[in-house]
Amino acid sequence: MSSFSELDLSASMRANLQKLGYDNPTPVQASALPPALQGRDVIAQAQTGSGKTAAFGIPVIEKLDVASFSVQALVLCPTRELADQVAKSLRELARAKDNVKIISLCGGVSIGPQIGSLSHGAHLVVGTPGRIQDHLRKGTLKLNRLSTLILDEADRMLDMGFEEAVEDIIGQAPADRQTLMFSATWPKAIRVLSERYQRAPVDVRIEQADVVSDISETFYELSPGQQLEALQALLSTHQPDSCIAFCNTKQQCDEVSAALNERGFSALALHGDLEQRDRDSVLVRFGNKSCSVLVATDVAARGLDIKSLPLVVNVEPARDSEVHIHRIGRTGRAGEQGLAVTFCTPAQSHKINRLESRRGLAVEWGNTAELLATPLKPVTPVMKTLCIAGGRKDKVRPGDVLGALTGEAGLPGNVVGKIDLFDFQCFVAVEKSAAATALKRLENGRIKGRKMRVRYA
Ligand code: AMP
Numbered sequence: 207m208s209s210f211s212e213l214d215l216s217a218s219m220r221a222n223l224q225k226l227g228y229d230n231p232t233p234v235q236a237s238a239l240p241p242a243l244q245g246r247d248v249i250a251q252a253q254t255g256s257g258k259t260a261a262f263g264i265p266v267i268e269k270l271d272v273a274s275f276s277v278q279a280l281v282l283c284p285t286r287e288l289a290d291q292v293a294k295s296l297r298e299l300a301r302a303k304d305n306v307k308i309i310s311l312c313g314g315v316s317i318g319p320q321i322g323s324l325s326h327g328a329h330l331v332v333g334t335p336g337r338i339q340d341h342l343r344k345g346t347l348k349l350n351r352l353s354t355l356i357l358d359e360a361d362r363m364l365d366m367g368f369e370e371a372v373e374d375i376i377g378q379a380p381a382d383r384q385t386l387m388f389s390a391t392w393p394k395a396i397r398v399l400s401e402r403y404q405r406a407p408v409d410v411r412i413e414q415a416d417v418v419s420d421i422s423e424t425f426y427e428l429s430p431g432q433q434l435e436a437l438q439a440l441l442s443t444h445q446p447d448s449c450i451a452f453c454n455t456k457q458q459c460d461e462v463s464a465a466l467n468e469r470g471f472s473a474l475a476l477h478g479d480l481e482q483r484d485r486d487s488v489l490v491r492f493g494n495k496s497c498s499v500l501v502a503t504d505v506a507a508r509g510l511d512i513k514s515l516p517l518v519v520n521v522e523p524a525r526d527s528e529v530h531i532h533r534i535g536r537t538g539r540a541g542e543q544g545l546a547v548t549f550c551t552p553a554q555s556h557k558i559n560r561l562e563s564r565r566g567l568a569v570e571w572g573n574t575a576e577l578l579a580t581p582l583k584p585v586t587p588v589m590k591t592l593c594i595a596g597g598r599k600d601k602v603r604p605g606d607v608l609g610a611l612t613g614e615a616g617l618p619g620n621v622v623g624k625i626d627l628f629d630f631q632c633f634v635a636v637e638k639s640a641a642a643t644a645l646k647r648l649e650n651g652r653i654k655g656r657k658m659r660v661r662y663a
Pocket of ligand 1: 295
């Protein structure tokens with residue numbers, strides 16, 4: 207499909223698109239619109255700016271029955287900013303029809319006026335999961351007539367800890383609905399969500415994501431004892447926001463991470479000796495970008511659901527080729543370019559020879575002298591983690607934390623990163639520049655009407 211005229215659209219929608227200056231469909235629209243207009247489920251890979259809102263907005267508005275004052279479509283978004291933006295775009299698209307009522311229901315603002323607007327009836331609702339749940343619980347929002355459910359930025363919703371809320375909401379929607387899901391990235395959790403709640407979805411992925419992986423690999427020969435210096439040089443050169451450095455022993459993990467921290471990098475060690483609580487905290491801080499280097503053993507890193515990393519370093523070559531391939535597979539995922547670097551001393555070169563014979567291909571060696579001459583430039587993470595002394599068992603939900611930060615504390619939603627909820631505590635990543643304000647406001651404010659202890663993790 208290369209033109210809107212090829213689609214079975216109403217004349218008024220066609221005229222409206224022209225007025226909006228939508229001359230030709232964007233790639234995600236070209237792939238998602240035909241099945242979505244047929245009423246099929248779609249799972250699409252799409253970033254902000256890809257035109258994804260119209261990809262679901264056009265079909266939703268085309269099938270809307272304005273005469274029926276019931277909620278016919280619900281769009282779930284991770285943040286208020288996105289919800290407002292989506293509502294605005296939907297209003298533009300809805301000019302193709304008379305009297306379409308669209309409301310947005312987000313946390314961080316008082317619920318009373320929202321209840322008022324809902325009581326006047328609405329066709330389309332856009333909102334954040336926590337607040338939508340509140341309305342469902344109060345009975346002020348009903349989904350019994352819902353025909354389309356949209357999950358926008360589904361990966362970000364999962365990142366922010368909204369999984370349970372999203373599943374709860376889906377569970378209250380009619381089974382014969384159409385479900386459209388949009389996600390910028392494609393982690394396993396997204397595929398699981400789709401399998402669980404979509405029916406024979408049409409898979410719309412922009413081609414590059416189909417590339418299995420795009421990993422470039424470099425090996426450096428080092429003298430024994432040069433690993434730390436080489437690692438710092440590598441980090442200084444590439445400035446990765448996230449990197450795993452693999453070591454073979456726990457002791458080496460501790461030494462390497464301590465040395466990196468001493469030199470101004472932000473590193474955390476992950477190995478089998480950590481208590482579960484410490485392990486959680488390490489993974490949270492690495493996963494939410496408030497620590498940039500994870501120094502890990504293979505065993506500790508097994509089973510980590512860590513997304514595509516720009517850089518993976520083997521501080522020591524892996525035990526065998528199998529492990530090597532597994533390690534470097536953490537970079538270059540989902541069509542992104544990744545770099546895997548392996549350090550090797552002459553005494554370890556047999557491991558590289560084995561790798562070469564297994565692959566039937568010679569590895570590429572980098573220039574060690576050049577690498578070691580790199581001036582030191584520590585990588586500083588963009589986020590900082592706050593730890594709140596309240597969790598699931600205290601009935602804290604991600605929406606409460608987001609609400610406390612963006613509502614009373616007055617921070618814009620886009621400075622808030624991942625929210626990780628545990629039984630007795632909750633971690634929230636905040637952009638570093640806003641962290642001090644966030645901490646102060648949370649300390650002085652309330653979460654779920656209660657004062658909770660807050661500290662930097
Ligand atoms: P979105 O990714 O949905 O946030 O859309 C990004 C921007 O692209 C919005 O400002 C839309 O108004 C605009 N847009 C969406 N579809 C088209 C199109 N087919 N042609 C031109 N602009 C578009």
